[in-house]
Amino acid sequence: MKFSQIQQEDRRRVILAALKNEPDYSINEYVISEVLGYMGHGVSQDTVRTELAWLKEQGLITIKADEIQVATITDRGVDVANGLATVPGVKRPRPGA
Numbered sequence: 706m707k708f709s710q711i712q713q714e715d716r717r718r719v720i721l722a723a724l725k726n727e728p729d730y731s732i733n734e735y736v737i738s739e740v741l742g743y744m745g746h747g748v749s750q751d752t753v754r755t756e757l758a759w760l761k762e763q764g765l766i767t768i769k770a771d772e773i774q775v776a777t778i779t780d781r782g783v784d785v786a787n788g789l790a791t792v793p794g795v796k797r798p799r800p801g802a
Contacts, residue, residue, distance in 0.1 A: 712746065714796040716756055719744045721765060721786035721795065724778035731777040763792055 723740045724730055732740070738753045757776050760766045765782035769775045784790040788798045 711796075713756075714794060716741060716746050716748070716752075717760060717794065718786070718796040718798060719746065720756060720760060720776070721778060721782050722798065724766065724776060725783050725786040729777075730783075731775055734774040734776070737776065759794070763794070765792065765795070 719741055720737055723737065724732055734750065734753050734757065737757070738748070738750060741748055741753065754774065757766065757768060757774060760776070760782070761768050764779060765785055766776045766778050769777070778786065781790065785792050785795055786798065788800070791797055
């Protein structure tokens with residue numbers, strides 16, 4: 706597995722974990738970018754939008770978009786974030802995470 710693939714899968718896991726822990730299960734793209742940076746994934750806003758689009762295609766999030774995208778985790782996304790379901794391309798969380 707390539708290092709870039711490991712990073713990509715972990716970025717997706719971080720996004721889902723952040724969304725799952727929000728009281729309304731939603732975060733805007735700029736806060737997601739900050740969360741990723743805090744977790745060691747300093748990436749461009751374009752990369753954030755690309756990851757959000759991919760997660761949406763997999764049915765793990767929904768996106769409301771005006772000028773700023775707001776992501777909301779789906780039930781399936783919560784299952785993946787909790788490690789109860791797996792999706793190729795998303796790193797599985799460690800036990801107890």
